[in-house]
Amino acid sequence: MSMEDDRQVPPTLRPNPNVRQNQNYQPPPTPVKPMPMGPRYMPDEPNRRGLCACITIVLLLVGLLILVLWLVYRPTKPHFGVISAAVYGLNATAPPLMTTSMQFTIVITNPNRRVAIYFDTLDAYVSYRSHPITTPVALPALYMEEHSSVSVSPMIGGSPVPVSPDVSNGLAMDEAYGVLGVSVIMQGRLRWKAGAIRTGHYGIFVKCDVMMSFKKGVSGQVPLTGAPACYVDV
Structure with a gap:
């Protein structure tokens, strides 16, 4: 190397002739600056809050729609009334068994x-002083359109039913007096239909107190002594 070449090399990069060069020498690695520690996953809080707000608004709108539909289509309980009665058998002289056969015309x-x-199911029976005196009879399923009426005339009874002496004695006294008071009980399940919406099943209980003129030995149609009032619970 000439003197001119030595002048072009910086002094710091010139080899020191007094130091033996190590062929396996490697410079130390450059230190890496550590990254700051933090959570591996940071949820997107604004998106989550927006989703919760959307769900809340949708639920409120659905609830408001259901409330409006209920107020517009709020169903009223059906009405029941007994308009005629017939007695074809009332054997109260052989306790503890009693055979009764009656027919009532009921307007729904x-x-x-x-x-x-x-009306998916509806059963009817006759009771006297809160004691059944007939077996239940199943009425046919009914579908009633909006603002409509239908009459049914089920024949109830015909099979022996065990009764207490108080019931048989009370019926004998009413026969002698000429006025017989019984209750027509109906129980079943119904559903409401508003447009294309159908509700679930609801239980229904109906009690019609009937007072009729009746004397022993009479068979057939008997006059009612008043307009029977029916209690309806749904």
Whole structure:
């Protein structure tokens, strides 16, 4: 190397002739600056809050829609009324068994102008002083359109039913007096229908107190002593 070449090399990069060069020498690695520690996953809080707000708004709108539909289509209980009665058998002289056969004409009215009614099941029996004196009879399934009425005339009884002496003695006294008071009980399940919406099943209980003129030995149609009032619970 000439003197001119030595002048072009910086002094710090010139080899020191007094130091023996190590062929396996490697410069130390450059230190890496550590990264700051933090959570591996940071949820997107604004998106989560927006999703919760959307769900809340949708639920409120659905609840408001259901409330409006209920107020518009709010169903009213059906009405029941007994308009005629007939007695074909009343054997109260052989306790503890008693055989009764009666027929009642019952008018069922749907007072709703926007809601129809399905009577899926409806059973009827006759009781005297809160004691059954006939076996239940199943009425046919009914579908009542909006603001409509239908009459049914089930024949109830015909099979022997065990009764207490108080019941048989009370019936004998009413026969002698000429006025017989019984209750027509109906129980079943119904559904409401508003447009394309159908509700679940609801239990229904109906009690019609009937007072009729009746004397021993009479068979057939008997006059009612008043307009029977029916209690309806749904």
